Amino acid sequence: MSSSPSASPRVGLFVTCLVDLFRPSVGFAAVKLMEDAGCTVEVPAAQTCCGQPAFNSGDRKDAREIAEQVIRAFEPYDYVVAPSGSCAGMLKKHYPELFEDDPQAHERAENFAEKVHELVSFLTDVLGVKSVDAAFRGSVTYHDSCSGLRELGVKDQPRKLLKTVAGLEIKEMRDPDVCCGFGGTFCVKYPDISNKIVSQKTDTVRETGAGTLLAGDLGCLMNMAGKLKREGSAIEVRHVAEVLAGMADGPAIGEKAKG
Amino acid sequence: MEIKSPTFKDNSAEALKDVNLQKALGKVRTGFIDKRAKAAEALPEFEDLRDRARDIKDHVLDHLDLYLERYTEKVEAAGGHVHWAETAEDARNQIMEICRRLNARTVTKGKSMITEEIGLNEFFEENGVTPVETDLGEYIIQLRGEHPSHIIAPAVHVTKDQVEEEFRAKHTHLDPNRNLEEPTTLLGEARAVLRQKYFDADVGITGANFLIAETGTSIIVTNEGNGDLTQTLPKAHIVVASIEKIVPTLEDVSQILRVLARSATGQDMSVYTTFSTGPKRDDDPDGPGEYHVILLDNGRSSMLGSDYQEMLRCIRCGACMNHCPVYHAVGGHAYGWVYPGPMGAVLTPSLIGVDKSGHLPNASTFCGRCEAVCPMRIPLPKMMRHWREREFERNLNSATVRYGLGVWAYFAKRPSLYQFMTGLSMRALGLLGRTKGRFGSLPLAGGWTKYRDLPAPEGKTFQQQWAERQKTKQREAA
Numbered sequence: 148m149s150s151s152p153s154a155s156p157r158v159g160l161f162v163t164c165l166v167d168l169f170r171p172s173v174g175f176a177a178v179k180l181m182e183d184a185g186c187t188v189e190v191p192a193a194q195t196c197c198g199q200p201a202f203n204s205g206d207r208k209d210a211r212e213i214a215e216q217v218i219r220a221f222e223p224y225d226y227v228v229a230p231s232g233s234c235a236g237m238l239k240k241h242y243p244e245l246f247e248d249d250p251q252a253h254e255r256a257e258n259f260a261e262k263v264h265e266l267v268s269f270l271t272d273v274l275g276v277k278s279v280d281a282a283f284r285g286s287v288t289y290h291d292s293c294s295g296l297r298e299l300g301v302k303d304q305p306r307k308l309l310k311t312v313a314g315l316e317i318k319e320m321r322d323p324d325v326c327c328g329f330g331g332t333f334c335v336k337y338p339d340i341s342n343k344i345v346s347q348k349t350d351t352v353r354e355t356g357a358g359t360l361l362a363g364d365l366g367c368l369m370n371m372a373g374k375l376k377r378e379g380s381a382i383e384v385r386h387v388a389e390v391l392a393g394m395a396d397g398p399a400i401g402e403k404a405k406g
Numbered sequence: 407m408e409i410k411s412p413t414f415k416d417n418s419a420e421a422l423k424d425v426n427l428q429k430a431l432g433k434v435r436t437g438f439i440d441k442r443a444k445a446a447e448a449l450p451e452f453e454d455l456r457d458r459a460r461d462i463k464d465h466v467l468d469h470l471d472l473y474l475e476r477y478t479e480k481v482e483a484a485g486g487h488v489h490w491a492e493t494a495e496d497a498r499n500q501i502m503e504i505c506r507r508l509n510a511r512t513v514t515k516g517k518s519m520i521t522e523e524i525g526l527n528e529f530f531e532e533n534g535v536t537p538v539e540t541d542l543g544e545y546i547i548q549l550r551g552e553h554p555s556h557i558i559a560p561a562v563h564v565t566k567d568q569v570e571e572e573f574r575a576k577h578t579h580l581d582p583n584r585n586l587e588e589p590t591t592l593l594g595e596a597r598a599v600l601r602q603k604y605f606d607a608d609v610g611i612t613g614a615n616f617l618i619a620e621t622g623t624s625i626i627v628t629n630e631g632n633g634d635l636t637q638t639l640p641k642a643h644i645v646v647a648s649i650e651k652i653v654p655t656l657e658d659v660s661q662i663l664r665v666l667a668r669s670a671t672g673q674d675m676s677v678y679t680t681f682s683t684g685p686k687r688d689d690d691p692d693g694p695g696e697y698h699v700i701l702l703d704n705g706r707s708s709m710l711g712s713d714y715q716e717m718l719r720c721i722r723c724g725a726c727m728n729h730c731p732v733y734h735a736v737g738g739h740a741y742g743w744v745y746p747g748p749m750g751a752v753l754t755p756s757l758i759g760v761d762k763s764g765h766l767p768n769a770s771t772f773c774g775r776c777e778a779v780c781p782m783r784i785p786l787p788k789m790m791r792h793w794r795e796r797e798f799e800r801n802l803n804s805a806t807v808r809y810g811l812g813v814w815a816y817f818a819k820r821p822s823l824y825q826f827m828t829g830l831s832m833r834a835l836g837l838l839g840r841t842k843g844r845f846g847s848l849p850l851a852g853g854w855t856k857y858r859d860l861p862a863p864e865g866k867t868f869q870q871q872w873a874e875r876q877k878t879k880q881r882e883a884a
């Protein structure tokens with residue numbers, strides 16, 4: 148099903164489990180950005196998680212069943228968009244891989260995968276959004292989350308849009324493309340190693356002198372925010388969509404509500 | 407070599423506390439990466455060359471028997487001998503037989519990971535033969551009684567000060583007040599000490615970066631030239647190589663060489679690329695009297711046609727570990743066997759069994775940087791995941807992990823139930839964490855909160871709020 152170019156594209160928002168549970172405001176920021184760009188956004192109820200915990204733990208059977216459930220729920224839409232490079236990467240790159248032994252299911256997964264996008268690259272690359280109507284006072288540094296960067300090629304897109312946010316200054320960190328040490332279950336399975344990696348990341352974040360750290364994946368953000376808070380840092384951590392949508396006035400990740 | 411992979415967690419905890427190691431690892435994090443990036447950028451056809459290199463090796467792996475046969479014929483036609491070794495033990499025995507026949511007491515060695523794999527040095531020592539490592543890095547770790555921690559920079563875990571200390575302790579015949587400040591003086595000293603050993607050695611052993619089927623030639627690439635002396639001066643040159651080192655032609659090799667050094671050290675070419683075909687001919691000015699090739703399988707043929715076949719494209723450039731955040735954090739020894747880093751995480755389970763090395767493919771964040779730089783385009787994360795699947799199929803994960811995953815999957819496959827449950831618990835958690843916005847500790851989240859706070863959820867889930875928003879909209883519309 149596809150709409151004519153003039154009609155408003157129908158987007159199914161894949162909320163992602165972390166945004167759903169921990170930071171719904173990112174979901175609403177995503178909805179606003181896409182609605183502002185002329186999309187009709189819907190949120191299918193039959194979604195939970197993209198299945199990465201199973202897939203990356205070697206549990207292919209459960210991963211497949213979850214993939215089937217997601218594909219079924221999102222098939223009616225023109226586009227499937229997630230505010231996460233990691234989950235979008237799972238839907239786009241790994242779902243087809245899960246059905247390699249079943250030509251019919253594989254084709255279905257391939258067709259589905261074609262419609263899947265990470266939020267910011269969807270705005271710029273598909274919808275052609277060149278600027279956002281938002282303001283932000285202060286400097287930010289942007290961390291390239293691994294899957295978004297390497298599976299989906301998300302790198303310039305968020306920076307381009309951030310540059311159009313009034314009052315915002317970007318201060319690049321050293322090695323923004325180096326992993327933050329989250330890695331899904333990795334961070335709880337190998338906490339010592341994960342801690343070493345995230346400590347190096349927060350060092351580079353602090354070096355920039357930026358007041359806010361942004362990224363496009365809540366997993367990485369919670370990891371880095373959790374470390375910065377433990378270190379007693381005042382740097383605020385937010386999902387890039389919050390800033391782009393002009394919705395960065397609530398408490399940052401890991402901060403208490405003001406007042 | 408003793409397998410210490412099962413204690414990967416303890417090994418890495420030790421590594422993280424090791425001040426010298428952590429200092430040494432800093433070099434890996436910066437040096438190699440910048441150099442590779444510059445080299446790749448300076449060559450416009452670099453990405454195309456990677457594709458071609460991959461295709462060449464894929465072709466070989468699909469016709470491996472044919473090329474091995476051709477190679478063997480050519481080696482023998484040049485007066486060399488090929489010995490097929492199915493296991494590490496076979497290889498050790500074949501090497502020992504040659505050494506015994508030649509009455510070898512001292513054996514010089516060029517840098518080779520394959521002789522680590524077959525545990526050759528220990529075996530030599532048990533049998534009264536003295537192995538002398540001639541590569542500077544290998545020489546350093548031999549003095550220290552260690553194994554390589556990196557496949558192209560074996561002593562990368564050692565600081566310069568530690569090398570100086572070791573040299574002063576072991577080279578007692580030299581002036582104790584000599585100046586060893588500069589890395590070049592260290593290299594000079596090692597060279598001087600080694601010089602005599604080249605002449606003392608009865609047998610020289612090298613690995614091979616490539617074996618050329620068309621000509622029966624073995625190739626090594628080095629930066630110190632030690633390999634050349636190792637293989638030309640003694641009575642016999644023994645090449646130890648695994649079966650997947652074969653490439654069809656000289657032309658193919660020159661393609662792959664163009665990506666090898668660039669990916670490894672950022673050099674256009676290594677300083678020495680040495681081709682050896684057979685023993686010394688009558689009109690050659692020098693060369694070994696005998697030329698032997700030990701062709702080692704050691705589990706590789708079982709990787710053909712499996713999920714891990716692509717791993718056999720590996721040319722041991724080390725780029726994957728140079729770019730690996732886990733390797734940067736813990737270094738190579740923590741992996742507990744011969745091959746560290748991402749390539750080790752895939753290869754080790756193939757060679758020694760996933761039951762002994764299950765941590766290796768699990769200890770990855772799947773950041774994908776290894777695959778992004780691998781000159782042979784080996785999908786390392788995908789193959790690590792395949793190992794996790796094997797573990798899962800064989801029930802090798804801990805009961806807690808399986809149970810946790812089972813409960814999670816049960817809910818993840820039942821969206822309404824999932825939303826009901828998560829709606830309740832996130833509200834509770836949100837209320838609990840409201841005063842600070844985060845948790846310093848939380849039951850069942852110890853792995854997380856040991857080192858970092860857990861950001862508290864905002865309260866109601868997105869799904870709950872979205873449903874409310876839809877209801878309000880409908881009401882307004884009505």
Ligand code: SF4
Nearest residue numbers: 720721723724726780
């Ligand atoms: S896996 Fe790739 S990057 Fe790693 S050593 Fe082998 S060829 Fe090099």
